[in-house]
Amino acid sequence: MTTPHASPRETTEGAVYTVTGGDWEEVVQSAAKADDERIIVNMGPQHPSTHGVLRLILEIDGETVTEARCGIGYLHTGIEKNLEYRTWTQGTTFVTRMDYLTSFYNETAYCLGVERLLGITDQIPDRASVIRVLLMELNRLSSHLVCIATGGMELGATTIMIYGFRDREMILDLYELITGLRMNHAFIRPGGLAQDLPPGAVDAVREFVKTMKKNLPEYDKLATGNPIFKARMQDVGHLDLTGCMALGATGPILRSAGLPHDLRKTDPYCGYENYEFDIPTADTCDSYGRFLVRLEEMRQSLRIVEQCLDRLEPGPVMVGDKKIAWPAQLALGADGLGNSTDHIAKIMGTSMEALIHHFKLVTEGFRVPAGQAYAAVESPKGELGVHVVSDGGTRPFRVHFRDPSFTNLQAMAAMCEGGQVADVIVAVASIDPVMGGVDR
């Protein structure tokens, strides 16, 4: 195949494409004639301050950035394509790896979409929804902590980095206790959860809330009033409400422009309408405002976590519909968590029907009526939307994730052009893009 802009040239390694034709000649010539001070800098894709494999292409004039563009796709793993070759339940194992800092949000959004297609949204047990909210709010804390920690590190503030990762470590320990894994949990499943909270989890979360309440003010003391921190952050990465709306920016970026838009309030899911919390905003439209919004959101998340613990009632964590509910019972064995030997013995030894049922659901999966649905959750980065399409089969026909990092990263050019090179780092850090989510 030849395209008008890239003609192939045969080499021993195969065809090599060179971008030619079109108006490239003119572009190159006019670039050659331009001012000598004009330099194009490629930051990344491997650069400590570009949040993973993000490539920033900056045209700079002296210290001023005149044009800024992003090169993405370095972490594209084809998750959406892969989902089409797995059962609906197996999908959670993939989506949890997209934005790896907000695993529980990816899982919940996907499961809410599947549940809407199945028409079982109302049948999700309360306990499952409360645990979903609990995990999501812990996840908001851990995601914001990474954002603030790495953002601080990029400014040279290594103390805040150490603090952030110290506190995130406690949350990862909780994940490990509850799901068995520190990342990539695949714990939230269509219909409910993989399993119930283990013994001791509630006490551990309560203990964490106590410690975290003591630790959170440290960020305030360390950064909020710090003149150097403020000088680096204030009026940097400016994006006002009009810009946010046009570019589709949501989450802390939108709230730092003064609009208290949060899907947990406007379009509640998982029972968020029953929790008391506030939506913090700032009116500065800059990186500093986003920092303040994130800090306050962490306090609000702690509030929600406490309410979750109070609301936990004993009960099932998976829908009652046995045609959908994952049939396996998990138990801790000598080699870790796996199928309960009692359960296997029971279905193998006493009930042929149960064995067939188990086998069919696990290998074949459940069928989802044809149609499409859109489910969205308020992830720490903004609106995480899932468009799921079923053709009536046991596998998704199409799953598309509207990842907030992807959409918000588009605002990079608007935030950086006309500013200093050093401010690019601050602006990108305030967007908090995670390339796993951007590239999927």
Add this chain to the structure above:
Amino acid sequence: MSDETPNPEKELSEQNLPGQRGDHGEEVRVQRGMFGAQSGADTSGYGGLVRSIRLPGPATRPYGGWFDEVADELEGALEEQGLLPENAIEKTVVDRDELTFHIEREHLVRVARTLRDDPALRFELCTGVSGVHYPGDKGRELHAVYHLRSLTHGRLIRLEVSAPDADPRIPSLVAVYPTNDWHERETYDFFGIVFDGHPALTRIMMPDDWQGHPQRKDYPLGGIAVEYKGAQIPAPDQRRSYS
């Protein structure tokens, strides 16, 4: 056994027939048999079953809730602009509490602009484009799906536009919703839908010299067989499918 005993085999009145799916909506797939067996190995007796899988079809008024209000306002606003609503809106689908307008592609930009600007509609936020490839939907193989959110009114609607594989062109919405810039590039990259009027429609995820559009259904997933505990496990797209 007396002769009066009704024989269910002979009763062919409507109520005694098994439930049939309506023939409304778009057929996306024909399912044969019951257990997804495709090699003729289905000995269950259900092998001859033929069912067409259909996406939900057009809804009739009233749509329910605020759906009617949005539909009325949109139709009214289009009429004001001298555009017959039935020319622009191919059909309206209400399914799973979601409202979908299927829009003729030549009128997409006008409809989107109306949805954004009309004070009674005010869908300020577009959450991007999601492409879907229906190889079985002849003449409308490629779909572009947009979700629009109104922060003013707290509503969410879906626009769906289709284009044939032979002429995969859909007008770009970047002029109305600049956020669609990257989203349209992504959909072009993965599905080959050409968004007319996009300022720089280039690949965004795949390398510039990549051939083909990976999310299309005729593009293979790829992968290699792996050995696990002594058994060969085929690549994911070679495994048995029950769909």
